[in-house]
Amino acid sequence: MRNMISLQNITFKYPGTEIEVLKNVSISVKEGEWTAIVGHNGSGKSTLAKLMNGLYFPEQGYVTIADIELNKDTVWDTRRHIGMVFQNPDNQFVGTTVQDDVAFGLENHGIPQEVMVERVQTALKQVKMDDFLDQEPHHLSGGQKQRVAMASVLALRPDIIILDEATSMLDPAGRAEVIELVRELKREEDMTVLSITHDLEEAAKADRIIVMNQGEVYREGTPEEIFALGQELVALGLDLPFPLKMAHVLNEKGIPLERKPLTEEELVNELWTSFLSK
Amino acid sequence: MMEKMIFGRYIPADSIAHRMDPRAKLIFVFAFIAIIFIADDVWGYLIAAVFTYASIKLSGLSLRFLISGLKPVMILIAFTFLLQLFFAREGNIVLELGFIKIYEEGIRQAFFISMRFTLLVFMTSLLTLTTTPISITDGLESLLNPLKKIKFPAHELALMMSIALRFIPTLMDETDKIMKAQMARGSDMSSGPLKDRVKAIVPLMIPLFVNAFKRAEDLATAMEVRGYRGGEGRTKYRLLVWQARDTLALLSLIILAGALTAFRFWI
Numbered sequence: 001m002r003n004m005i006s007l008q009n010i011t012f013k014y015p016g017t018e019i020e021v022l023k024n025v026s027i028s029v030k031e032g033e034w035t036a037i038v039g040h041n042g043s044g045k046s047t048l049a050k051l052m053n054g055l056y057f058p059e060q061g062y063v064t065i066a067d068i069e070l071n072k073d074t075v076w077d078t079r080r081h082i083g084m085v086f087q088n089p090d091n092q093f094v095g096t097t098v099q100d101d102v103a104f105g106l107e108n109h110g111i112p113q114e115v116m117v118e119r120v121q122t123a124l125k126q127v128k129m130d131d132f133l134d135q136e137p138h139h140l141s142g143g144q145k146q147r148v149a150m151a152s153v154l155a156l157r158p159d160i161i162i163l164d165e166a167t168s169m170l171d172p173a174g175r176a177e178v179i180e181l182v183r184e185l186k187r188e189e190d191m192t193v194l195s196i197t198h199d200l201e202e203a204a205k206a207d208r209i210i211v212m213n214q215g216e217v218y219r220e221g222t223p224e225e226i227f228a229l230g231q232e233l234v235a236l237g238l239d240l241p242f243p244l245k246m247a248h249v250l251n252e253k254g255i256p257l258e259r260k261p262l263t264e265e266e267l268v269n270e271l272w273t274s275f276l277s278k
Numbered sequence: 279m280m281e282k283m284i285f286g287r288y289i290p291a292d293s294i295a296h297r298m299d300p301r302a303k304l305i306f307v308f309a310f311i312a313i314i315f316i317a318d319d320v321w322g323y324l325i326a327a328v329f330t331y332a333s334i335k336l337s338g339l340s341l342r343f344l345i346s347g348l349k350p351v352m353i354l355i356a357f358t359f360l361l362q363l364f365f366a367r368e369g370n371i372v373l374e375l376g377f378i379k380i381y382e383e384g385i386r387q388a389f390f391i392s393m394r395f396t397l398l399v400f401m402t403s404l405l406t407l408t409t410t411p412i413s414i415t416d417g418l419e420s421l422l423n424p425l426k427k428i429k430f431p432a433h434e435l436a437l438m439m440s441i442a443l444r445f446i447p448t449l450m451d452e453t454d455k456i457m458k459a460q461m462a463r464g465s466d467m468s469s470g471p472l473k474d475r476v477k478a479i480v481p482l483m484i485p486l487f488v489n490a491f492k493r494a495e496d497l498a499t500a501m502e503v504r505g506y507r508g509g510e511g512r513t514k515y516r517l518l519v520w521q522a523r524d525t526l527a528l529l530s531l532i533i534l535a536g537a538l539t540a541f542r543f544w545i
């Protein structure tokens with residue numbers, strides 16, 4: 001499978017600062033894959049996302065998006081491949097109403113009006129916000145605003161979606177809504193997803209996890225492989241998902257589980273099957 | 279009273295005025311402002327008043343609603359009326375009560391000025407009452423577009439206006455939150471001497487500004503990743519369609535201007 005995003009030996013300082021926020025980072029994301037990036041505050045996750053979108057350019061190393069090498073001349077071409085959803089639901093809502101917001105990106109790309117109308121409709125239907133066409137942002141919940149942000153991205157038909165802590169300001173219900181939506185999109189549209197998150201339960205749903213630590217890639221692997229690190233992750237400033245913590249505490253109390261559960265369902269299954277065999 | 283105040287508000291409805299092209303409405307209102315100055319006698323003002331009344335009818339709003347909604351402005355107009363009445367000193371004295379002398383010209387001036395003011399306020403309110411702010415912005419952009427040739431930033435201006443409109447409620451909510459947070463910490467913004475109250479606003483403004491800049495930065499990033507690179511090569515989602523009624527509305531203005539000119543110079 002081809003690489004949709006590939007970073008090679010990236011080193012980066014913010015202009016006018018001395019600290020290297022990324023040190024020799026190499027990452028690749030395959031087509032149709034859901035990758036999660038986790039790491040403590042300030043470990044350089046958002047900076048990675050900014051480099052992928054050409055908001056900054058690396059000091060050393062290369063960024064390649066959908067086989068196009070990213071530089072000042074190709075930045076607008078590569079941006080067409082990537083849709084980004086950010087953390088704050090309010091600060092990325094450009095339009096005065098839901099439909100205007102979804103249309104904003106289309107207007108920028110010079111899409112003809114008739115096509116726009118249809119694409120706005122389809123995108124809002126995909127995120128189940130098609131009943132809110134004329135709603136103003138301050139009348140929407142955070143989760144609804146994030147879904148509109150997703151629709152704005154979908155209307156542009158990118159191949160890659162980058163979510164930079166897109167669920168971190170939402171309540172659990174809003175969070176579940178957005179994650180479920182990402183999952184559906186990945187399944188139906190075969191999108192490549194890169195989600196940057198603090199929420200390891202969200203990361204557990206990805207195909208692959210990249211752990212960042214102080215501007216470097218600390219470890220890379222499947223969720224099982226990463227969560228097998230256990231307390232090592234806690235030392236990196238990450239919070240383990242509840243089922244894993246539970247398994248850990250049970251283990252300390254002398255009730256070892258056979259497999260490390262990543263979801264609550266797995267935990268429950270693990271618990272009652274353990275009892276069955278005894 | 280603030281709830282009833284309708285100055286600058288939009289009232290959704292489905293009327294001829296609501297369905298008009300915002301460009302036509304903008305031209306209409308600005309032209310009306312100029313035309314009203316032609317009137318200088320009772321007949322002229324009567325015609326202009328009838329014209330305004332017809333416009334109100336076509337916007338599906340009632341005169342009573344407008345008057346009660348514009349009460350603060352009406353009070354201001356009444357005040358101007360009295361001012362004119364007492365201070366104009368021309369023509370014959372009509373009434374003398376002690377030191378108050380009311381002149382013929384005073385009555386004329388007071389009547390005309392308050393009439394003109396009222397009609398202008400009604401017409402401009404009709405514009406905002408029947409047009410969403412975003413349509414006004416779109417209309418303005420489209421009207422100012424020819425000025426792009428002389429480097430006038432029509433698109434940027436319209437975008438700035440629409441973003442400002444979009445963020446007003448957000449920033450209001452935020453002000454409210456910060457105010458509550460400061461009040462919970464013992465700050466008092468509603469009583470005490472003026473100096474203290476002004477001082478209490480500082481800790482309100484600073485976080486508000488800091489957050490507004492943060493928002494602006496986030497918004498700029500969000501716009502850029504969605505492909506915004508200036509007005510060049512952009513298409514518009516909202517189409518403005520000029521229809522027969524828009525042309526008719528402007529024709530009616532020409533007739534009004536003609537009638538007022540006729541009354542002023544020949545009749």
Ligand SMILES: Nc1ncnc2c1ncn2[C@@H]1O[C@H](COP(=O)(O)OP(=O)(O)OP(=O)(O)O)[C@@H](O)[C@H]1O
Pocket residue numbers: 014017021039040041042043044045046047048
């Ligand atoms: N615009 C900027 N200018 C200068 N330094 C910055 C800028 N943005 C971030 N940094 C610094 O770069 C480092 C990495 O920041 P980054 O935002 O990538 O971290 P992060 O992993 O996304 O953290 P978080 O989990 O808090 O979002 C931090 O030390 C931060 O202070």
Ligand SMILES: [Mg+2]
Pocket residue numbers: 045046047164165
């Ligand atoms: Mg971040």
